[in-house]
Amino acid sequence: MSRKPYVREVSKTGWYLKHPRYMRYMSREITCIPIGAFALLLVCAMERLSHGQAAFDSFMAAIAGPGGFIGMLIVLLFATYNATNWFNVTPKAMPVQIGEEFLAGKYIVGAHYAVWAIASLVVLLFAGV
Amino acid sequence: MSELKKRMVELEVLRYDPEQDSEPRFQKYEVMCNEEWVVLDALNAVKETIDPTLAYRWSCHMAVCGSCGMMVNGEPKLSCHAFLRDYVGQVIRVEPLANFPIERDLVTVADDFINKLKRVKPYIIPKEKKPISEGEYKQTPAQLMKYRQFSMCINCMLCYAACPEYSLQPQFIGPAAITLAHRYNLDSRDAGRDQRQEVIATNEGVWECSFVGACSEVCPKAVDPAGALQQVKVASTIDWFKEHLLPGGKS
Numbered sequence: 157m158s159r160k161p162y163v164r165e166v167s168k169t170g171w172y173l174k175h176p177r178y179m180r181y182m183s184r185e186i187t188c189i190p191i192g193a194f195a196l197l198l199v200c201a202m203e204r205l206s207h208g209q210a211a212f213d214s215f216m217a218a219i220a221g222p223g224g225f226i227g228m229l230i231v232l233l234f235a236t237y238n239a240t241n242w243f244n245v246t247p248k249a250m251p252v253q254i255g256e257e258f259l260a261g262k263y264i265v266g267a268h269y270a271v272w273a274i275a276s277l278v279v280l281l282f283a284g285v
Numbered sequence: 286m287s288e289l290k291k292r293m294v295e296l297e298v299l300r301y302d303p304e305q306d307s308e309p310r311f312q313k314y315e316v317m318c319n320e321e322w323v324v325l326d327a328l329n330a331v332k333e334t335i336d337p338t339l340a341y342r343w344s345c346h347m348a349v350c351g352s353c354g355m356m357v358n359g360e361p362k363l364s365c366h367a368f369l370r371d372y373v374g375q376v377i378r379v380e381p382l383a384n385f386p387i388e389r390d391l392v393t394v395a396d397d398f399i400n401k402l403k404r405v406k407p408y409i410i411p412k413e414k415k416p417i418s419e420g421e422y423k424q425t426p427a428q429l430m431k432y433r434q435f436s437m438c439i440n441c442m443l444c445y446a447a448c449p450e451y452s453l454q455p456q457f458i459g460p461a462a463i464t465l466a467h468r469y470n471l472d473s474r475d476a477g478r479d480q481r482q483e484v485i486a487t488n489e490g491v492w493e494c495s496f497v498g499a500c501s502e503v504c505p506k507a508v509d510p511a512g513a514l515q516q517v518k519v520a521s522t523i524d525w526f527k528e529h530l531l532p533g534g535k536s
Contacts (some may be wrong), residue, residue: 272515
């Protein structure tokens with residue numbers, strides 16, 4: 157009997173449309189685009205700052221206004237979606253074993269949210285809010 | 286005792302005869318099934334009463350042997366664990382496990398997985414062998430619990446069928462093999478981690494994984510391969526820092 161295994165082709169570009177779990181994965185991954193854009197904006201802000209107070213102030217004025225606000229809001233939403241996605245899977249990557257038992261995942265996830273909240277408060281305090 | 290409920294079940298099964306077909310084709314069957322049957326029972330009924338040429342693998346019929354993995358309505362499932370009552374009103378489409386070549390009908394070529402499994406040395410490699418007269422290698426319950434979940438893998442390959450990384454990058458060592466490597470790395474009786482790291486802490490190993498998480502969603506034994514792979518990434522990263530940043534680190 158001859159063997160002739162058949163290999164099914166996989167779409168290199170449309171594979172993630174085949175199942176909701178792949179769409180969820182891609183929605184998480186795509187958050188890197190607005191977050192990356194925001195990181196670029198921060199680099200530009202630092203570059204302007206290196207040219208002095210006046211250059212920085214004019215840069216800040218340029219990104220102020222409704223357009224800038226909406227842009228920041230979109231980045232915040234994407235960043236929040238990204239962070240919550242990753243926080244919720246942290247128990248998989250860093251299980252904590254105590255004796256014969258494992259610490260419930262909710263405590264590991266909760267610790268991440270707590271550190272996030274504290275870090276945000278510290279940043280807001282530094283920003284003088 | 287009340288009589289068992291029966292109903293007609295419609296199946297669409299992917300058929301492929303390497304001696305006749307240039308590509309697979311779907312074949313429809315209608316078969317009378319008991320209400321509490323699983324998809325594997327329906328296939329057995331087809332083979333016994335309609336078409337004895339239908340080829341598929343199965344053995345234990347109790348989700349232990351890992352032989353009967355198939356795509357059931359697009360989802361990787363053990364066909365002995367896919368209950369017909371969950372598909373009422375639907376045509377049940379049965380295909381061979383995705384991401385593996387088709388040998389015949391629902392039988393896939395598993396060689397790639399088997400070879401990768403061998404490469405990760407999924408067995409205990411003791412630091413030094415001792416004679417039986419010295420007694421067993423002892424382990425505390427806590428040491429057992431460290432790896433127990435990952436030892437539940439039955440090599441059914443559903444995780445490979447669900448993994449888009451494996452479908453796009455077939456050189457990827459893959460979820461089950463890396464999980465089993467991790468299982469032995471965590472075992473207090475084992476000293477083979479360095480040998481396994483050469484295979485799994487590589488670009489075709491754990492760093493090919495982008496944490497889609499599909500492997501854990503489809504795992505019939507709740508092994509959580511995605512968790513195992515992330516833990517291997519953390520441990521491998523710590524290795525790298527120790528090697529490159531600590532004085533006297535191995536190069």
